Each structure stands twice: as structure tokens, then as C-alpha cells.
Amino acid sequence: NSFASTNVSGTGPFIVTSREQGVKVEFERCKDYWDKESKGNVDKLTLVPIKEDATRVAALLSGGVDMIHPVAPNDHKRVEDADGIDLVTLPGTRIITFQLNQNSNEALKDVRVRQAIVHAINNEGIVKKIMKGFATAAGQQSPAG
Known part of the structure; x- marks a missing residue:
């Protein structure tokens, strides 16, 4: 375990409110964040690691999650063709x-x-x-x- 995995560290727009190793990390917007002009559009978020590509894509397509990363190349067309989902590649x-x-x-x-x-x-x-x-x-x- 690194220092950052067990201690609050950083100056970002979110703070960690809950962490279960390998299960999920929950964040809330930091009210004291220094950049007051960056209002953002999310107050809370949860990161859930989904190891298997197919399970990750199924979670997205079923509405169980709002976004996933990565999307394997073999799944690009399936995600791209889904209604209401935008595939963004970087x-x-x-x-x-x-x-x-x-x-x-x-x-x-x-x-x-x-x-x-x-x-x-x-x-x-x-x-x-x-x-x-x-x-x-x-x-x-x-x-x-």
C-alpha cells in the first residue's frame, strides 16, 4: 500500500469519502476547491473497477454505470451503435x-x-x-x- 492509497492527498476538485480496496472509491465535490470558476456538473461520483471487457460494456449498455474506460477495440462498434451513448476515443x-x-x-x-x-x-x-x-x-x- 502506498501513502496515497491510505491517506488523503492532493488538491483536486473532489475528496475521497469512502474507499473499499478493489471494490469502489467514492468521491464528493470539494467545497473548498481553489478554482471557483470551475463549477463542474457532478457533485458525487463512484469509481468501480470492472476487470472484464464484456462485463464493463454490459454495465454501460444496461445503464448500470455512466461511463467506462477502457473500451476494448472489439467493443467499439457495439458501444458506438448503442442509443444514447457517445464513444469518445483519445x-x-x-x-x-x-x-x-x-x-x-x-x-x-x-x-x-x-x-x-x-x-x-x-x-x-x-x-x-x-x-x-x-x-x-x-x-x-x-x-x-
Whole structure:
């Protein structure tokens, strides 16, 4: 447990009123928030972690929750087509990598083998088919070093 997981910390527009680890965190608008011009449109909110994609989407579509994050690429069309729900997508910071440990396999010690594997991976195809167009292909497989 970090300090922030068990102590009030921060200067944001909401304060934690209740926290059950792995179950939910409840917030209320902080009446003493410094930015008086930012009225907001929510007085209370509850964050409930929903691990499974299908369960998270079902909760949204049934009206059990007001918003979810993330929406898996496979669920974008289903959410987008639902009445009364807007799908909003934003660039993220998630990076999906495929690492090669050259000490785990003799063949991987040969730079030509590693280069062949890198060239065989269709990054654009991964973006198009797996991520349904909601990603950007990397310029390289992993950072130097």
C-alpha cells in the first residue's frame, strides 16, 4: 500500500469519502476547491473497477454505470451503435511490445535472426486488425538498450 492509497492527498476538485480496496472509491465535490470558476456538473461520483471487457460494456449498455474506460477495440462498434451513448476515443500512452531475449535461445543471438523476426511482424496489420484502427504503429520494436 502506498501513502496515497491510505491517506488523503492532493488538491483536486473532489475528496475521497469512502474507499473499499478493489471494490469502489467514492468521491464528493470539494467545497473548498481553489478554482471557483470551475463549477463542474457532478457533485458525487463512484469509481468501480470492472476487470472484464464484456462485463464493463454490459454495465454501460444496461445503464448500470455512466461511463467506462477502457473500451476494448472489439467493443467499439457495439458501444458506438448503442442509443444514447457517445464513444469518445483519445490517444493513450499504452505501448504494446514484443521483446526478444537473445539469451533464451541460441538462434536469437544472431542479429540477422532478430532482424528477420522484426521485419516479419506486420505492425500496420496489427493496428488494422487487432486494434481495429485505434492505435499507431511503432517506429521500432523496443527502445534502445
